[in-house]
Amino acid sequence: MQDRIPEPVTPSVRVLMGPGPSDVPPSVLEALARPTIGHLDPEFLAVMDDVRSMLRTLFGTTNALTIPMSGTGSAGMETCLVNLIEPGDRVVVGVNGVFGMRMVDVARRCGADVVPVEKAWGQPFHPDDFSGVQGSAAKLLCLVQAETSTGAWTDLTGFRSVADNMGALLLVDAVTSLGGKPVDLDRHGVDAVYSGTQKCLSCPPGLAPISFSERAGSVLESRKTPVQSWYLDLTMIGRYWGAERAYHHTAPINLVYALHQALRLALLEGLDNRYARHALHGSALVAGLEAMGLQLPVSADARMPQLTVVAAPAGVDEASIRRRLLSTHGIEIGGGLGVFKGKVWRIGLMGAAATRRNVTLCLSGLTQALRAEGFAAAGDGVEAAAGVYRSQQ
């Protein structure tokens, strides 16, 4: 049935400025290609310990249960929900984009009584938004810190009290935040968090860092029903990553090497420097897009530098612009999802991709692509971005 053997994979070098994956630094790809060793090899166990320690620093937590799950970010979401929910539990979810919707879907599959609290796409949540649902107790209050579908950033300040008023654990999606803006788990009193590696950590996709507070760990340990997923069952996986080293499943060894190096790069840069770098390039990109006369659906106080969402101008085919950027410059930017499908672009400046070179290239390439589709920018985006860089020197 195999009529030919395919040629080897020789992917083009892209500039990854979508909502992830982001550009992966050479040293991370090198780490990925180191020799595979066994998942119970003493050398690998030492790598696991380093990864856990560095993840704690990135998350801003001392949580013992901090590990990368063997799946992508969505597996991290499912890990948090299947381990903490038992059938019938009341779960309150803030929904202002695709990933809040996904939490609702996953929580329902766990048998939860889900209470979605909705807000317009592109708007961040504030603690007041939950005043209507604080009357009844809940098991979980779930929020998306960085909504990857809209680019809206929800400041977690004040949500610990909201959760406390419901007797709930506070669960946060930090997929697009980790490594790009402070997540600050312990400062915000977050009980459970999940993230991905292919966003602001600039590591290939395939692992989902998660972290559980002691309180979340107690809820896990006192479950009355088994976790519905064997693969994501933290009561068993914790024994592999913890002191027992009990075999559960074969960890994705080489991806763990890559994550180790990606975390090293973040710490070598310094987290404050890294966040400042994202902020600088994000503000330059925004200045450029606004100078071109493009509209940003997220208000200035709710934007995040690592992901900027821009409305496609009326009459412009957004997919055609993306195809042009890819074919002429090898630049990948993202299209919209859900309500925003066909209406916006999502431009990422994540991890290693957050550079002045990428800002200039993207604004210049976008200007050309728009012109080719008959849309003339109102002003010079590249020059406006350059102005931001000059003002910061």
Added chain:
Amino acid sequence: MQDRIPEPVTPSVRVLMGPGPSDVPPSVLEALARPTIGHLDPEFLAVMDDVRSMLRTLFGTTNALTIPMSGTGSAGMETCLVNLIEPGDRVVVGVNGVFGMRMVDVARRCGADVVPVEKAWGQPFHPDDFSGVQGSAAKLLCLVQAETSTGAWTDLTGFRSVADNMGALLLVDAVTSLGGKPVDLDRHGVDAVYSGTQKCLSCPPGLAPISFSERAGSVLESRKTPVQSWYLDLTMIGRYWGAERAYHHTAPINLVYALHQALRLALLEGLDNRYARHALHGSALVAGLEAMGLQLPVSADARMPQLTVVAAPAGVDEASIRRRLLSTHGIEIGGGLGVFKGKVWRIGLMGAAATRRNVTLCLSGLTQALRAEGFAAAGDGVEAAAGVYRSQQ
């Protein structure tokens, strides 16, 4: 909280002769380290198509729904079970080792009424073993083709009729078989199968190839309840890997590159050649171990060349022998699991690791390690293996 930044990962080069992961060829590691591109990039979609086509050849099937899941082999097991089981379904599982036990555990978490059919560890199943449970209808009949915990090979011949007698789908664990011995899905009438990449495909761990027959696809499409796992829901994932290319989750791009190359290597070698190579080196290893006076718990007609299980002699600390092999020669072999814990070694000759060099090295290293622990081999294992090679020339 980060008092030091860890040094880069520099794993030792091991000889991986355990139950997986196995040695990864240089060209597969090189493919792994190719530049990351987007999961919706047209170049990546072409890689996906190639991978699906090559997986079909390896599995021996024309099944349209043949894809690598974004998790390790156990995620493949869970994928098959969560997608096919609805609460209350009767599921018959052959249990003759850890992985049959795991299927029972996962199926129960799906709400199945599980009927385990047990057999002694190290024994393969025969169709007659299920005569007692064929009276009632069942949704699934589950078997482990290559039981990684014992090294027992179950020949699938005749099980299609057993499944038909129960009106059941036939579900098979091919984690340790794929690429080492023919799986022959379509010839055996298998409806659902899962495997892993880190065994006889000699690819790093992190992906789980699965395949569903049309019949299994119909059962999936006519479910009355949602699949309990969002991450593993094939009704959604099939739309990403299929013609629609609908976004579900970010695929582990670089692991897919590696799998592509690992599958190419299998096809370039030729599947018949590959199976013959495993058979040759497996028989040489067995001849060597038997010449040394060691006992093999699996009878000759139920062994598989890619994984040989050997009893540790009385009075020998099996873990100490494994530590010696690792520290003196960098050879990894596996210990026992479950009933066999502390009692056996599991020696893999999987994929790229199935070589005469590894057979000689393992027998020689094991002889030395046993001597150091006070056990004198009955005969010369290396010479016995050499005899097998001479006889095959």
